[in-house]
Amino acid sequence: MDCVKLVLFCMLYPFLCQLAFSSSLPHLCSKDQPHALLxxxxxxxxxxxxxxxxxxxxxxxxxxxxxxxxxxxxxxxxxxxxxxxxxxxxxxxxxxxxxxxxxxxxxxxxxxxxxxxxxxxxxxxxxxxxxxxxxxxxxxxxxxxxxxxxxxxxxxxxxxxxxxxxxxxxxxxxxxxxxxxxxxxxxxxxxxxxxxxxxxxxxxxxxxxxxxxxxxxxxLRGILPKRVFHLSNLEDHSLPHNSLTGPIPSNISGLQNLQYLYLTSNYLNGTIRSWIFSLPSLTYLNMRNNTFSGKIQEFKSKKLFYVILKQNQLEGPIPKSLLDQQYLQTLILS
Known part of the structure; x- marks a missing residue:
């Protein structure tokens, strides 16, 4: 047992000496650092x-x-x-x-x-x-x-x-x-x-x-590709003020954490896809100034704070799920 203790002490001794030495030094930044900063x-x-x-x-x-x-x-x-x-x-x-x-x-x-x-x-x-x-x-x-x-x-x-x-x-x-x-x-x-x-x-x-x-x-220009939505960890997806065209890709899934979706001021058309209304964590949605058509569907998220869909060609009644939102501060649909 004494031999084991001796071996352990010999192994730890250099580390203990280094620790004791370093703790005795003033904790100043390396001397070249202040010169570079100044x-x-x-x-x-x-x-x-x-x-x-x-x-x-x-x-x-x-x-x-x-x-x-x-x-x-x-x-x-x-x-x-x-x-x-x-x-x-x-x-x-x-x-x-x-x-x-x-x-x-x-x-x-x-x-x-x-x-x-x-x-x-x-x-x-x-x-x-x-x-x-x-x-x-x-x-x-x-x-x-x-x-x-x-x-x-x-x-x-x-x-x-x-x-x-x-x-x-x-x-x-x-x-x-x-x-x-x-x-x-x-x-x-x-x-x-x-x-x-x-x-x-x-x-x-x-x-x-x-x-x-x-x-x-x-x-950015051209068709909005489906793969850009195949990022399962996304919380904020924003591509505003570009020249993206075509419809939003359909059948997108796995965006459970997506809170912010901004596609403002592009040339997107077609309907606003159902998967967007089904996003469970959605908080901010801004898709104004495109040419979307069709109806606004019921939202799954209960956390909506900001929804702007104006300057599109949407029609139909305002969904009940929007009117029931507890935290909604901004709603512009016209």
């Missing part, structure tokens, strides 16, 4: 009007006299003290985003949010593709322009990708690049693109993990 900060000014609609800029608290893991918007790994989360949402940053930004030295980043900043029409750097540990990337409303680089498709761990822009900036992702992105980002759970020119037709190789598919003003 250099990144110095490339931008703070929009003095940002406080009218955003929070106080998080970067104002950044200074070299404090641990960067304690800075606003910065989160570090507890063991290695590497920056893993950088949240600069709506922080008032404005200026050119350089393609070789010091930001890309933060190779352990898992979550990066640069949304609602103003990068003055900068290009999206290919170096984003070098942040290979990213699981969340949000570049929405950041005034980027040009082509979304192919290197984004190298982020194989990505679970959330959000890129919104305005038409004036003209962000685009070519058909080949979009297919490549979908082929490589097999872990995607949320894909949210707004006013990004991606492709004339809907690709069919979406991640089976998707819970949110939002492709707004992405210049």
């Amino acid at each position: 250099q990144f900060k110095q490339m931008f000014t703070i929009n003095p009007n940002a406080s009218d609609y955003c929070r106080r800029s998080r970067t104002l608290s950044w200074n070299k006299s404090t641990d960067c893991c304690s800075w606003n918007g910065v989160q570090c790994d507890e063991m290695m003290r590497q920056v893993i989360d950088l949240d600069l949402y709506c922080s008032g940053l404005q200026g050119k985003f350089h393609t070789n930004s010091n930001l890309f030295q933060l190779s352990n980043l898992k979550q990066l949010d640069l949304s609602y900043t103003d990068f003055f029409g900068s290009l999206i750097s290919p170096k984003f593709g070098e942040l290979s540990n990213l699981t969340h990337l949000n570049l929405s409303r950041s005034s980027f322009t040009g082509i979304i680089p192919t290197e984004i498709s190298h982020l194989s761990k990505l679970q959330v990708l959000c890129i919104w822009t305005v038409v004036a900036y003209g962000l685009r992702l070519g058909p080949y690049n979009f297919k490549l992105l979908l082929n490589n980002l097999t872990q995607l759970r949320q894909l949210d693109l707004d006013s990004v020119n991606i492709s004339p037709t809907i690709p069919l190789n979406f991640s089976s993990y998707l819970t949110t598919l939002w492709l707004t003003r992405t210049q």
Whole structure:
């Protein structure tokens, strides 16, 4: 028995020594991290009007006299003290985003949010593709322009990708690049693109993990394919403000978790399929500004909050199930 204890002690001794040593060190972020963050900060000014609609800029608290893991918007790994989360949402940053930004030295980043900043029409750097540990990337409303680089498709761990822009900036992702992105980002759970020119037709190789598919003003055209509804984990399915045509596919099943369905402002026609009225979790339904015809059927969901079906050619009485909804706040049918 003593021999067994001795063997166990010898096995555990190096680990115990390392633990004791690391616990005696100050829990500061790795020395190269604050330098990279401060250099990144110095490339931008703070929009003095940002406080009218955003929070106080998080970067104002950044200074070299404090641990960067304690800075606003910065989160570090507890063991290695590497920056893993950088949240600069709506922080008032404005200026050119350089393609070789010091930001890309933060190779352990898992979550990066640069949304609602103003990068003055900068290009999206290919170096984003070098942040290979990213699981969340949000570049929405950041005034980027040009082509979304192919290197984004190298982020194989990505679970959330959000890129919104305005038409004036003209962000685009070519058909080949979009297919490549979908082929490589097999872990995607949320894909949210707004006013990004991606492709004339809907690709069919979406991640089976998707819970949110939002492709707004992405210049999609052609028949709405049946396979785009064969994503059983979907909770939010939104393809508004495109040029999709034809009827909604029939005989769709398995969308037990679907809560949001937006097909607004397309060129869809035919009847609104019965499977839509049978969705048990449906909360938001917006299909206005198409050419749907026929009657509105009874809804199975008891959770409806928002229903807009106007600017179609629907007829018949209002279903009793709509009138009996407890949580309904918005109903527009005319």
